[in-house]
Amino acid sequence: QQQVKQSPQSLIVQKGGISIINCAYENTAFDYFPWYQQFPGKGPALLIAIRPDVSEKKEGRFTISFNKSAKQFSLHIMDSQPGDSATYFCAARDANDYKLSFGAGTTVTVRA
Amino acid sequence: NAGVTQTPKFRVLKTGQSMTLLCAQDMNHEYMYWYRQDPGMGLRLIHYSVGEGTTAKGEVPDGYNVSRLKKQNFLLGLESAAPSQTSVYFCASSLSRSEQFFGPGTRLTVL
Numbered sequence: 001q002q003q004v005k006q007s008p009q010s011l012i013v014q015k016g017g018i019s020i021i022n023c024a025y026e027n028t029a030f031d032y033f034p035w036y037q038q039f040p041g042k043g044p045a046l047l048i049a050i051r052p053d054v055s056e057k058k059e060g061r062f063t064i065s066f067n068k069s070a071k072q073f074s075l076h077i078m079d080s081q082p083g084d085s086a087t088y089f090c091a092a093r094d095a096n097d098y099k100l101s102f103g104a105g106t107t108v109t110v111r112a
Numbered sequence: 113n114a115g116v117t118q119t120p121k122f123r124v125l126k127t128g129q130s131m132t133l134l135c136a137q138d139m140n141h142e143y144m145y146w147y148r149q150d151p152g153m154g155l156r157l158i159h160y161s162v163g164e165g166t167t168a169k170g171e172v173p174d175g176y177n178v179s180r181l182k183k184q185n186f187l188l189g190l191e192s193a194a195p196s197q198t199s200v201y202f203c204a205s206s207l208s209r210s211e212q213f214f215g216p217g218t219r220l221t222v223l
Binding site: 006009032034041042043044045046049089093098099100102103105 | 116143152153154155160162170202204206208209211214215216217
């Protein structure tokens with residue numbers, strides 16, 4: 001049973017558009033929410049992360065929005081580029097642990 | 113620095129065969145992890161280690177064993193491979209509770 005539920009499974013966006021990926025969780029002890037980006041044939045790499053004491057974090061064209069009361073967080077990719085085509089995983093870590101629980105992943109395809 | 117490396121990159125096994133996947137990291141990380149990645153399932157933790165000589169079970173440990181004899185190496189063993197173990201295996205390492213760094217993966221097919 002996955003502790004972090006991720007949607008959609010895949011999405012296609014035109015170049016310059018906005019990609020939005022959503023994740024939800026139940027464990028209120030989660031205190032760290034990273035997003036990993038994975039290109040085909042490669043291992044995942046940390047893209048951006050947020051802690052629950054802030055509602056938004058932005059790094060370049062990537063923004064995490066966090067809603068603590070709804071137990072949801074999302075990744076927004078602004079001005080999507082073909083180079084952003086990859087699989088994105090949300091994850092969460094319990095405050096009393098060091099292991100990450102991953103979502104199922106979202107494959108993003110950016111059409112030129 | 114090479115970061116996290118995994119060998120082999122690809123492997124095909126017959127049901128019942130055994131093999132060992134090797135993970136090595138040169139970042140002096142204490143924590144190491146083995147995941148498997150399957151379509152629609154995300155990354156699932158198989159086993160992990162919090163230091164040399166220690167190992168612990170993750171979410172899906174059945175059919176796998178691990179050893180961490182040296183701090184920089186983490187081995188994943190399959191004693192009797194089954195088709196259900198066909199997957200892509202990733203090793204990762206981290207400095208305590210910080211960012212996890214992943215290797216390039218091993219694609220394993222069990223016939």
